[in-house]
Every structure is written in C-alpha cells, then in structure tokens.
Amino acid sequence: MTDLVMPPVLLGPLLPTLLVLGAGALVLLLDLSPRPQGKEVLGAVALAGIVGALLATLARWGKSGRAFHDMVVLDNFALFVNVVICYAAALSLLLSVDYVRRSRAESGEYYALVLFTTAGMMLLAAAGDLVVLFLALELMSLSLYVLAGLFTQALASSEASMKYFILGAFASSFMLYGIALTYGATGTTNLDRIAAAVAGRSHDPLFVIGMGLLLVGFGFKTSSVPFHMWVPDVYQGAPTCVTALIATGSKAAAFGALIRVLTVALRGAQPDWTALLWIVAVLTMTVGNVAAIAQSNLKRMLAYSSIAHAGYMLVGLVAGGMSGGGSVLFYLLTYTFTTAGAFGVVTLCERARAEAVEVGDYAGLAERHPVLAAALALFLLSLIGVPPLAGFVGKFYVFGAAVRAGYLWLTVVAVLNSALAAYYYLRVVVYMYMRQPEGAPVTYAPSLAGALALVVALVGIVALGVVPAPFVDLAQAAVAPLVR
Amino acid sequence: MMVPESYYVGLSAVLFTIGVIGVVIRRNPLVMFMSIELMLNAANLALVAFGRRVGNPDGQAVVFFVMAVAAAEVAVGLAIIVTIFRLRRRLSVDDLSLMRW
Numbered sequence: 306m307t308d309l310v311m312p313p314v315l316l317g318p319l320l321p322t323l324l325v326l327g328a329g330a331l332v333l334l335l336d337l338s339p340r341p342q343g344k345e346v347l348g349a350v351a352l353a354g355i356v357g358a359l360l361a362t363l364a365r366w367g368k369s370g371r372a373f374h375d376m377v378v379l380d381n382f383a384l385f386v387n388v389v390i391c392y393a394a395a396l397s398l399l400l401s402v403d404y405v406r407r408s409r410a411e412s413g414e415y416y417a418l419v420l421f422t423t424a425g426m427m428l429l430a431a432a433g434d435l436v437v438l439f440l441a442l443e444l445m446s447l448s449l450y451v452l453a454g455l456f457t458q459a460l461a462s463s464e465a466s467m468k469y470f471i472l473g474a475f476a477s478s479f480m481l482y483g484i485a486l487t488y489g490a491t492g493t494t495n496l497d498r499i500a501a502a503v504a505g506r507s508h509d510p511l512f513v514i515g516m517g518l519l520l521v522g523f524g525f526k527t528s529s530v531p532f533h534m535w536v537p538d539v540y541q542g543a544p545t546c547v548t549a550l551i552a553t554g555s556k557a558a559a560f561g562a563l564i565r566v567l568t569v570a571l572r573g574a575q576p577d578w579t580a581l582l583w584i585v586a587v588l589t590m591t592v593g594n595v596a597a598i599a600q601s602n603l604k605r606m607l608a609y610s611s612i613a614h615a616g617y618m619l620v621g622l623v624a625g626g627m628s629g630g631g632s633v634l635f636y637l638l639t640y641t642f643t644t645a646g647a648f649g650v651v652t653l654c655e656r657a658r659a660e661a662v663e664v665g666d667y668a669g670l671a672e673r674h675p676v677l678a679a680a681l682a683l684f685l686l687s688l689i690g691v692p693p694l695a696g697f698v699g700k701f702y703v704f705g706a707a708v709r710a711g712y713l714w715l716t717v718v719a720v721l722n723s724a725l726a727a728y729y730y731l732r733v734v735v736y737m738y739m740r741q742p743e744g745a746p747v748t749y750a751p752s753l754a755g756a757l758a759l760v761v762a763l764v765g766i767v768a769l770g771v772v773p774a775p776f777v778d779l780a781q782a783a784v785a786p787l788v789r
Numbered sequence: 790m791m792v793p794e795s796y797y798v799g800l801s802a803v804l805f806t807i808g809v810i811g812v813v814i815r816r817n818p819l820v821m822f823m824s825i826e827l828m829l830n831a832a833n834l835a836l837v838a839f840g841r842r843v844g845n846p847d848g849q850a851v852v853f854f855v856m857a858v859a860a861a862e863v864a865v866g867l868a869i870i871v872t873i874f875r876l877r878r879r880l881s882v883d884d885l886s887l888m889r890w
Contacts, residue, residue: 309846436854439854450865457872460877463872463876464887466869467870468885470865474822474825485801485836485848489798489835489839489843542887
C-alpha cells in the first residue's frame with residue numbers, strides 16, 4: 306500500500322471546461338435574480354461561455370497539458386475535438402433561442418443544461434483515465450436526458466427522454482462494469498498504465514471481457530449497430546435544437562473518447578479490435594442507410610442518416626494510424642457543420658403553428674422560401690458527399706485512408722452505401738423543388754440567431770470543402786501523439 | 790475467517806446478471822430503473838473486491854464517485870418517470886409506442 310500523495314492542482318488544462326461550467330453556474334444565478342429580464346440574456350451568457358471556451362481552446366493549441374495524475378489530458382487531440390464540440394454547442398444555442406420561445410419551453414435551466422452537457426463532452430474528449438471518462442460521460446448524458454424531455458407537455462418529447470434515459474443508463478452500467486473488470490485485470494484505471502500492464506498479455510480473459518463491456522457502452526454512445534435502437538426515437542421526439550446537439554456534440558465526444566481508448570489502452574490488441582470494428586462499420590452503414598430510405602419523417606430520416614455516418618467514421622477508425630484517425634477527426638468537423646445545419650433548417654420551418662417534420666411538408670418550399678430551401682439542399686448535398694462541399698472531402702479522406710490501409714472491400718461497401726444514401730437525401734430536394742404543397746404551406750419562423758447559425762454552418766461546409774488541406778493537416782497532427 | 794476475493798467478484802457478476810435480466814424482461818420503468826441501480830452496485834462491489842486484490846485504494850475511491858453519479862441518475866430518472874406519469878396516468882414501457890420504426 307503506497308502513501309497517498311496529493312496531486313498538484315493544475316487548472317490550466319481544465320480552463321476551457323471550467324469556463325463552460327462557470328457560464329452554466331452564472332446562467333443559473335442570473336435566472337434566479339429578482340429583476341425581471343428576458344431569457345435572451347441567459348442565452349447570450351451561455352453563448353459567451355462557449356465562445357470563451359473556444360478561444361481558450363484555440364489559445365492552448367500545441368501546448369499539451371496533463372493534470373491530476375494524468376486523469377485529464379488536454380493534448381492537441383482533445384483540443385481538436387473540443388473545437389468541434391464548441392461549434393456544435395454554439396450552433397445549437399443559436400438555433401434554440403427563438404425555437405424554445407416559440408415552443409413556450411424557455412427557461413434558464415435549458416441554457417444551463419446545454420452548458421453542463423457541453424462541459425461533459427469536453428471533459429470526455431480529454432479523459433486520460435477511465436474514472437474521468439465515466440464521470441464525463443454521465444455529466445454529458447444526464448443533462449441530455451433532461452434536455453430531450455424539455456417539452457414536458459408533449460408526449461413524444463417525454464417518451465424520447467424516457468427511452469434515452471433507460472437505454473443510456475443501461476449502457477452506462479455496462480461501461481462501469483467493464484471499467485471494474487479492467488481495473489481488476491490491470492490494477493489501474495489510467496489508460497497509459499493499462500496499456501503498460503497488459504503489454505504482451507492482452508488476451509487475459511478478465512481484460513477482454515472488461516474492454517468488451519466498455520465497447521458496448523461506446524457502441525451505444527456513438528450510435529453504432531447493434532446499439533442504435535434508441536437513436537431514431539430520441540432524435541424524433543427531442544426538441545430539434547437538442548437533437549442537433551445530440552447528433553453532433555455528443556457523437557464527437559464519444560468518438561473522441563473511443564479513439565483515445567482504442568489507440569492508447571488497447572494499443573497492443575489492434576488486430577483484434579480492428580476485425581471487430583470492420584463488422585460493426587459494415588452493419589452500421591448498411592442498417593442506417595437502408596432504414597433511412599423507408600422514413601417519411603425528416604428528423605427520423607436524419608437520425609438514421611447519422612447512424613450511417615457513424616459507420617463511415619468507424620471505417621476511418623478501422624483504417625487506423627495517423628491518416629485513419631486524422632480522417633475521422635476531420636469527418637467529425639464536416640459532419641458537425643452539415644448535420645447542425647440540416648437540423649437548423651428544420652427548427653426554422655413551421656406549419657400551422659407546429660413543427661414541420663414530415664418530408665411532404667417541405668413540398669414547394671423553394672417557391673416561397675428559396676434561400677431556406679437552397680440552404681437545406683446544400684446541407685443534404687454535403688451529407689451525400691457532392692463536391693465541392695465538406696461532406697465530399699470528409700468521405701474522400703476517410704475512404705482514402707481505408708484504401709491505403711488495404712481495406713478495399715470495406716471501402717467498396719462504404720461507397721455503395723453513399724450511393725444508396727443519395728436516394729433519400731435527394732427525395733427531400735425533389736419535394737422542395739418539384740412538388741406542390743398539400744394543405745397549409747410551410748412558413749418561415751423568423752429568427753435572427755437561427756439565420757446566423759445557418760450562415761455559420763454554410764460558411765463551414767463551403768470553406769472545409771474548398772480548402773480542406775490545412776484542416777486535415779491539423780487533424781492529423783492532433784492524432785499523431787496518440788498513435789505514435 | 791477470510792472470504793476470498795473471487796467470491797465477491799462472483800457475487801457481483803450474479804448481481805449484474807440479475808440486473809441485466811431485470812431491465813430486459815420487466816415492463817415497469819420503476820423496476821427497470823431499480824435493475825439498473827443493481828447493475829451499478831454490482832460494479833461497485835467488483836471495484837471494492839478488485840481493489841483489495843490488487844492492493845491499491847483506487848477501486849474504493851471510484852466507488853464514491855459512482856455512488857454520487859447513481860444518486861444524480863436517480864434524481865433525473867424519477868423526474869422523467871413522474872413527467873410521463875402525469876401525461877399518461879399509467880406506467881408501462883409498452884405504452885411508449887408513439888414512435889416506432
């Protein structure tokens with residue numbers, strides 16, 4: 306038994322997370338202040354917190370920091386994922402300001418919870434220890450369960466919240482038991498020390514079962530088949546601005562943590578997990594795309610499409626190495642702008658005072674709201690992977706990495722899947738441009754903040770699509786210290 | 790008399806399995822919820838037992854974090870269940886079928 310040593314308290318690596326948490330606490334306090342004020346102030350404070358965290362993250366680029374006995378590792382990898390998460394949270398906040406007011410669900414807690422879940426995501430990407438990983442995951446998930454049920458009077462929202470909660474807590478328990486078994490097999494919860502402890506004996510049954518259970522939890526959070534059943538229901542039922550956050554931020558954080566666990570703790574067992582992920586990637590892509598074809602609800606269709614995109618990212622993970630890992634990080638960035646934008650258009654459209662979510666609702670949108678229709682069309686084209694938009698470049702690098710690593714068949718499956726996906730994305734475009742609306746036409750719910758979010762997302766997908774090279778280089782540099 | 794660690798680990802595995810079965814076969818969200826708590830506590834037991842075997846206090850320290858998380862989870866979970874009950878006046882996951890496929 307060793308003596309307990311107090312670790313030195315270095316708050317530097319935690320600064321971005323602390324800024325977000327501080328803004329969250331401030332929002333809660335301001336909400337309680339007796340002076341009556343609009344909730345927009347709270348939204349502005351929340352946005353300021355996120356922007357502050359983004360700036361703090363960018364300022365730390367290149368300065369790797371470890372704190373609390375290597376429990377928090379804020380290296381370039383975590384910083385890159387943090388940037389993606391900050392963009393996801395900022396876009397979601399901008400989209401939500403007018404959306405939640407219109408839905409009469411505006412409250413100070415909403416903004417505080419968005420900030421808390423963002424802090425959880427950022428910590429998750431920087432977790433160097435399984436304990437921090439579990440805590441960050443729970444901070445992220447518990448806030449998201451509540452956010453999904455924000456519309457307490459709507460049955461669909463409560464139902465989504467309940468399903469998300471039961472299945473999410475179930476998956477977290479698997480993850481925790483996996484952590485316990487891994488600790489039993491290695492005597493530590495630190496990722497680096499786990500790798501050192503299992504070097505040469507990575508087939509220890511206790512360790513294999515523990516890591517297997519851990520990967521089940523990750524499969525749930527990254528919405529990989531066969532742990533994807535919650536995704537369509539939660540994405541459909543949750544408020545659309547929350548859906549955008551679940552689809553982008555929480556997925557980026559989960560992929561960040563997954564990449565770190567796989568490349569650091571499971572360094573010695575790469576052939577084994579590569580073979581496993583190969584199968585999961587094929588299943589995830591195929592199930593996501595095939596199921597999306599049958600959907601008539603736009604949010605549900607985008608949910609299945611996000612499952613398919615998780616499959617493409619797994620392809621990059623299978624490819625491995627610097628180019629594979631870097632391509633996944635870059636894909637996360639392109640996917641975040643594209644998906645947040647697509648859900649953003651949905652938050653701005655309403656029909657007869659209700660949300661317009663059926664694909665048929667969007668018939669004839671191009672005639673009355675040409676800008677909105679063009680924006681949605683661009684986001685969908687980027688999701689298909691049409692050059693010169695970001696989605697194309699993202700896919701190009703992921704598939705390129707897979708080909709270079711020798712996974713030709715996997716790439717063939719992925720390309721066939723992207724072709725299949727074009728069908729259901731283009732169907733929406735066809736409805737918008739070539740069909741006449743039935744019943745009351747869809748109207749634009751005016752929102753300056755929402756329009757700003759769409760502009761940011763559009764600039765993002767065009768810029769990433771036209772000049773991808775610097776961002777890809779950054780992504781690869783971010784992964785480099787992990788893969789070594 | 791010392792009870793070997795493997796007994797504790799075995800018990801935790803049994804508790805975890807009971808929890809999993811509970812979540813899968815029961816239809817009442819409260820009971821499913823209790824089963825999830827059982828799974829978390831099974832993990833706690835395993836952590837403490839392994840902590841004694843490997844001879845460092847990490848495992849026991851983790852348990853405190855897990856208990857705090859489990860308490861937060863209870864608060865959120867019960868709030869969600871109450872919201873559903875107010876809208877439905879019934880409590881069974883079979884009713885949660887508004888969204889399918």
